[in-house]
Amino acid sequence: MRHWKDWIAPFLLVFFALLAWEGIARFIGMSFILPAPTEVAAKLWELKVILFTVHLPATLQVIITGLMLSTLLGTGLAVWMNWSKPVEKAFYPLLIVSQTIPVIALAPIFVLWFGYTIWSKVAVTVLITFFPITVNTFDGLRSSSSQLRQLLLTMEAGRRDIFFKLELPSSLPYFYSGLKVAVTLSVIGAAIGEWLGAQAGLGYFSRRMMTQFDGAGVFAPIVLLALVGISLVLLVVLLEKMTLHWRKTE
Amino acid sequence: MMRNNQHGQAALQFNNVSFRYPTAETSAAKAKGRRNHPLRSFRPFPAIKTAVAGSQTTKSQPLPTHADQLLFDSLQFRVEAGEFICIIGPSGSGKSTLFKLITGLSRPETGQILLHGTAHDSLLGKVGYMPQHDLLLPWRTVVANAALPLELKGASRKEAEQRVTKLLGQFGLEHVANSFPWELSGGMRQRVSFLRAVLSGSDILLLDEPFSALDAITRLEMQEWLMEQWKRRRTTVLFITHDVDEALFLADRIFVLHDTPVRQLHDISVPLRRPRNAASLHNPELIALKQQLLELLRTKVKR
Structure with a gap:
């Protein structure tokens, strides 16, 4: 565990940054351009009921559904590519190329396909989080040492044994780092999806506040989105610690 | 004998x-x-x-x-049951390849490898192999690592681990049963690796420079430990090493690989009675033999 003293430096940095922000915002005095942190906090309190009961659940639903789908699809594709060389050859280049497509620019098409349902937002989230999960898991499956593979072969291991007893455990740390990137991206994906058309959600709410020149109202849901991202990463870290308990602890 | x-x-x-x-x-x-x-x-x-x-x-x-x-050219040799054979030779002389052939990881181009008089379609899973680096799975405990060959042969994880647990005492591992590999010293890791090779169920064990990464004192300890294990189990051991002293201390016979392609193994019997100790190596006959071995290895380097 980290000592409490380790937290002093980041805490002070955040404190002074907020202080500076507060000072500058008050100096400018135009809260629709730069609301002060205290104003944002006040807004958050003021809107707490609607934010926590309507918009946060809507966004969480998109994030969780999207993450589950892309984890399923991503690990599935990674395992399939690892299993079969032709599949790897067919999919891997496509996967890389797919990342050059600006997903965000592509997002409006999902509204055409799925309408204003949850699925247009989920599609954006999946598209944006699929890549880190797939590539990391695949690299992880490939990371197992060839010496270990040979050793297992001398014990008459079959392809299945090698997968379950060697490749899968070796890939777990890689999978988790992919997942950590994916959960942060999923928040972005959900927010962007909501911009394009939604009736609820933190991204949608933030944008609506913008049209009303409510600076603090724009920031309040963004603070919540950031908190969602942080909690998701912490959740993954916890999961990682629990499943990879064998790792050397410093 | x-x-x-x-x-x-x-x-x-x-x-x-x-x-x-x-x-x-x-x-x-x-x-x-x-x-x-x-x-x-x-x-x-x-x-x-x-x-x-x-x-x-x-x-x-x-x-x-x-x-x-061509690495091996019509190579012939035999190893009797219960023998301890050391194989020495310079790097690249084919020691490890010899093991790959016996473990079944590679197949000979021509010729046959017989185990107890029988030729097999594939030798994979027929001999116990202990690699140079311990190659323990870092996510498995000592018990689970040693249980791996049993699991691969179809035992359930639970029954495999029960069988391993009964054996730990004989291998001096009972107090580290649930430790992970990174918590163990190099010598202990090699013991686990040896136990795993034994549990492959074969009476032929191939040990590929198992002690080369250990410090001198641990190494001596492990050599004596291995001698005890071998005496107790009556297995046939083939042991690759770079170290002439190690070979003389451990082996009944020493095979020297010193020419490429290998047509014949230099087959040298070690005239030392067992039990041996570190002092045994100082008798004049042994010193002469050591000279002879070093000479054999040196001719290869000159060329």
Whole structure:
């Protein structure tokens, strides 16, 4: 565990940054351009009921559904590519190329396909989080040492044994780092999806506040989105610690 | 001594074994499970391919060095049951390849390898192998690591671990049963690795420089420990080493690989009674033998 003293430096940095922000915002005095942190906090309190009961659940639903789908699809594709060389050859280049497509620019098409349902937002989230999960898991499956593979072969291991007893455990740390990137991206994906058309959600709410020149109202849901991202990463870290308990602890 | 039963069946016998492809890393996957696959006789390098009777020639590719070099040329030897054989030779002389052939990771081009008088389709899973680096799975405890070969042979995880737990005492591992590999010293890790090789169920064990990464004192301890284990289990051991002293201390016979291609093994009996201790190596006969061995190894380097 980290000592409490380790937290002093980041805490002070955040404190002074907020202080500076507060000072500058008050100096400018135009809260629709730069609301002060205290104003944002006040807004958050003021809107707490609607934010926590309507918009946060809507966004969480998109994030969780999207993450589950892309984890399923991503690990599935990674395992399939690892299993079969032709599949790897067919999919891997496509996967890389797919990342050059600006997903965000592509997002409006999902509204055409799925309408204003949850699925247009989920599609954006999946598209944006699929890549880190797939590539990391695949690299992880490939990371197992060839010496270990040979050793297992001398014990008459079959392809299945090698997968379950060697490749899968070796890939777990890689999978988790992919997942950590994916959960942060999923928040972005959900927010962007909501911009394009939604009736609820933190991204949608933030944008609506913008049209009303409510600076603090724009920031309040963004603070919540950031908190969602942080909690998701912490959740993954916890999961990682629990499943990879064998790792050397410093 | 039990090794002079020349008329019985040898534990291990090489019959005119030739082999010419020292870097056959990928052949293991092919050897396993794809026996009737059309690509079975495929070799990635055309020079080798043409050597395989009846295979078609393809357009030429650049050859990596040594790829078509003959490594073993009609090699013959036999190892009797219960013998302790040390194999020494300079780097690149084919020691590890010899083990790859015996474990079944590589296949001889011609000739036969017999275990207890029987030829097998594939030797994978037929002998116990202890690699140079302990190669324990970092996510498994000592017990689970040692249980791996039992699991691969079809035992359930629980029953495999129960069998291992009963054996831990004999291997001096009872107090680290649930430790992970990184918590153990190098010597302890090698003990686990040895236990795992023993549990492969074979009475032939191949040990590939198992102590080379250990410090001198641990190494001596482990050599004595290994001697005890070998005496108790009566297994046949083939032990690769770089160290002439280690070979003299451990072996009944020493095989020297010193020429490429290897046509014959220099087969040297060690005239030392057991039990041996570190002082045994100081008798004049042994010192002369050591000189002779070093001389053999040196001629290779000069060329």
